[in-house]
Amino acid sequence: MPFRSPEAYLKEKIQAVQDYSVLSGTAIASLFSSPRYWADIYIQMDSIGVGSMPIIILTGFFTGCVLALQSETALQSFGAVSMTGTLVSLSMVKELGPVLTGLMVSGRNASGIASELGSMKVTEQIDAMRALGTDPIRKLVAPRIVATVIMLFFLTIIADAFGIAGGAMVSITVLGLNATSYLHTSYRGLVHGDIVQGLTKPLFSGFIIATVGCYFGLKTTGGTQGVGRATTQAVVVSSVFIIIVDLLVTRAMIGIFGS
């Protein structure tokens, strides 16, 4: 790796932040004027949302199962195994559902977006699109942002539901809990603020996945090797951003709802 001066490195990073901000801002602004590419939004919703459902269902379900199993040991020492439902539902709805869904969709779609746009960039298809009078931000970036934000919201609900169902399965079959009691404690454990907190996070995560994927895709240089690099960077950066933003949103929500 060639040595670069700290000044050049810093300038590069600041430039990247500026470019990312401009791309995100332009994409959002483009949603408020025509032309809008509705067909592309539906195609992306299908690809990102419906396409991600199997992995989200599996991840949510087995996370719920593991949560129930792991919590048994801790709860048993307090004689509170009957509270498993509360623990699973709170963990899934407030934290694990949104974060795991974000990370799974990031792995699947930030990489997909970056590689698709990156391939288009290195084969001059982005330039061709501009030469044909189409704004690539309007046509490629904005629909992906809208589709990812909307679909991640619903995918999180699905992950939460399957997580609670997974917890129920383990609690009933392995821990010997009563189904009604599990569902009752799950329901009773949740308050309005928990749901709001859990469903605010995917809005941010969806935005991060789409914009980071598009940013690295559109910045791709250096042929097929560059596409591979852009894909990796998109997944790494979006995953880290999701975790950081999760912390910030959690803190903000605690400030608003108090717990």
Added chain:
Amino acid sequence: MPTATVTDQSGDAITSHPGPVVAFEDVSIAFDEKVVLKNISFSVERGQTQIILGPAGTGKSVLLKLANGLLCPDSGSIRIFGQEITTMPERGVYKLRSHIGMVFQESALFDSLSVEDNVAYRLHEERVPEDEVHKRVVEALKFVELEAAIAKLPSELSGGMRRRVSIARAIISNPDLILYDSPTAGLDPITSSTIIELVMKQRDVSHTTSLLVTHRLQDAFALATHHYDAATGGMKPLPKDGPNHGIDDSTKFLILNEGSIVFHGTTEELVHSTDPWVKEYLQ
């Protein structure tokens, strides 16, 4: 004086611009502190074909991208149809591009779209009714003799066929200016002459102003000394005893070397140039 007619930035009134279709004035651009083009000034009149020659890496493709507003110069002025594009908002440039066709070096076809959808791309964007779109796509593909490939995907086509589809995509909206970026690069001689024949056909049938980048001298001279013969459907040498002594007077040459213009003029001036570098380059 020839005129170029285009809609203005707002897309309303039609502007009759008396003057060159393309005008570069003192244009310079650098990438990562490497100067690619410096102080480039030239103009292209309506109906002219400007052939841009030069060794590899001298900024020929960059010049073409500047002419289409795909790149912004560091300094200088670029006027297309009389409108300054270096200071024009992006939305205005998109409007202007609807009058410009561009053929990319590697075709740049959308690989997930069929030939029909690739050629029809601009018409779909302009919300042209589907019946008319299909009719015009077939017409454009007939022009490049590729109507049989209408349902194929770009991956199913050869390099020459892809280049022809790219030409069909560029001409479908009857542009006032066509930019060809090395349309024969990487093709075998027979396919190259087919592509040059298509460029010539477009020039002689529609009299479209064009900028053509090439590093193949034989292609450049074929364009300067031949014309499209509608009767035979091929190219034919211009008669030596004709008004221009066998040379197409609408074809001009511009030669770049190391980012600067080393020659700009007619075919005759090029052939009789006394510049030692130009003479060596032509040999």
